Amino acid sequence: MNFVSIPSAIRFLVFVAGLLVSPVFVIAQDASRESESPSSNLPLSSKDPEEIRSQNIDEFIDVPVSCRMTQRFEMYCPHSEADLRELKSMGFTQVILDRVELHESATRLGLQVVLGHWWTHQTSPEDIERGIEWARAVDPRTLIGFSVQDEPERNSPETHFRFYVDLYERLKPIIRKEFPLVQIEISHWGPMASLTDAQLRYYSLLYRAADVMRIMPYPDIHEAPLSDVFFIMQRSRKVMHLADRELPLVVVLQTWIHPPKNQLPEIDELRVMAYQAMLSGTETLSFYDFNRQVWGQAPQFTDHFRELMKELTEMSKLYQKHQIKTFITNDGILKSTLTSPEGSVTRIELNTSRQATSGFNPLEVRWLPKHTTPEEER
Structure with a gap:
C-alpha cells in the first residue's frame, strides 16, 4: 500500500480544486464541445509553395x-x-x-x-x-x-x-x-x-x-x-x-x-x-x-x-562574447560579422543552397580572414 504525506495530499487537493474552477478547466470543457478549432485548418507542410x-x-x-x-x-x-x-x-x-x-x-x-x-x-x-x-x-x-x-x-x-x-x-x-x-x-x-x-x-x-x-x-x-x-x-x-x-x-x-x-x-x-x-x-x-x-x-x-x-x-x-550581425541575400548566401569586445572581426559566409551559386559550392561554409585590432596584434 502506498501512503501519501498529509501536506502532499492537501497540496494536491487544493491544486485540483483550483483547476476545477479555473479558466483552464472551463476552456477544457468548452473546447471538448467544439467540433473544430482553428488549429485544424493550419498549413502543416514542411515546404511552402x-x-x-x-x-x-x-x-x-x-x-x-x-x-x-x-x-x-x-x-x-x-x-x-x-x-x-x-x-x-x-x-x-x-x-x-x-x-x-x-x-x-x-x-x-x-x-x-x-x-x-x-x-x-x-x-x-x-x-x-x-x-x-x-x-x-x-x-x-x-x-x-x-x-x-x-x-x-x-x-x-x-x-x-x-x-x-x-x-x-x-x-x-x-x-x-x-x-x-x-x-x-x-x-x-x-x-x-x-x-x-x-x-x-x-x-x-x-x-x-x-x-x-x-x-x-x-x-x-x-x-x-x-x-x-x-x-x-x-x-x-x-x-x-x-x-x-x-x-x-x-x-x-x-x-x-x-x-x-x-x-x-x-x-x-x-x-x-x-x-x-x-x-x-x-x-x-x-x-x-x-x-x-x-x-x-x-x-x-x-x-x-x-x-x-x-x-x-x-x-x-x-x-x-562576440556581437553578431547576420543577414541573408536574395540568392541564399548567409553573411555574418562577429565582433569581439576588443574590436576584432571574424566573418562567416555560407551557401544555404544545394546548388552552386554566387561563386559558392553547394552548402559551402567560408571563414573569411580575421581582422584584428592593434591591441590584439601586440
Whole structure:
C-alpha cells in the first residue's frame, strides 16, 4: 500500500480544486464541445509553395539581425543513462526528457533538464498535478524548463490555442514560486510562409502561453530550401511582435528518418541549418532525437554527427562574447560579422543552397580572414 504525506495530499487537493474552477478547466470543457478549432485548418507542410514563399521572404532579405552566439545544445528523448553519457561527451548541455527515471542520471552527469509533456484540453487536473510532482523530484539546480506541449497544431488540432494561454496563467504562479529558475515552454511547427495574417495572429496566442518558444524548421524534409531556417526564425519574431513579447528561441532540427526517402539527414545540410540558427540568435540549438538503433542504420552517421557537434560547440565557446550581425541575400548566401569586445572581426559566409551559386559550392561554409585590432596584434 502506498501512503501519501498529509501536506502532499492537501497540496494536491487544493491544486485540483483550483483547476476545477479555473479558466483552464472551463476552456477544457468548452473546447471538448467544439467540433473544430482553428488549429485544424493550419498549413502543416514542411515546404511552402514557391510563389507564396518568394513573396513572403522579401521583407527579410538583406535585413540584419543582431544577436549573441548560441551557448546551449539540447537533444530530445534519450533512452538510457548510456545515452546521456554519450550526449554529454558530444558537448550537449541539456536534454528534454519524457522518461521520469532519467532525471537523476542527467543531474549526476551535469546535464540540465527540460521536462516534456503533451497536455491538451482533455488532460485531467490529476495528470497536470503529476507533472508538477515530477518537477518537484528533479534537482532544482538541474531543472530549467517545463514544456507543456509539443506541436499542438499537429498533435492535438482539436485543442484551441486559448487553452494554453489559460494553462500558462494558471501554472505561472506555481512555477515562479516553487521553481524560480524554470521556464514554461511550448513548441510549434514552422511558422511557415503559407500562414495568413489571421493564422499568424492565432499563433500569437502560443507566444502568450510560454516563456520560451520552440520552433521547428524542417526544410530538409521534402527538399525545401534550407534557408527556411533563417526565414522561419524571422517569421517567429514577427509573431512575437504580434504577441508583444520577446521570447528566447529554441530551434529544433531533425536527426530522425526523413520522408519520402526514409533516410537520416545529410550532415552537410545539418551543418548549414545549425550555422543559420546559431548565427541568427537561437538561444538553444536542439535536435530530435537520439535513437541509437535508427542512427546505426546509416553508416558513419554517429561519427559524422559527433564531428559536427565538436565543430559547433567549439564555435560556441570561441565566440561566446562576440556581437553578431547576420543577414541573408536574395540568392541564399548567409553573411555574418562577429565582433569581439576588443574590436576584432571574424566573418562567416555560407551557401544555404544545394546548388552552386554566387561563386559558392553547394552548402559551402567560408571563414573569411580575421581582422584584428592593434591591441590584439601586440
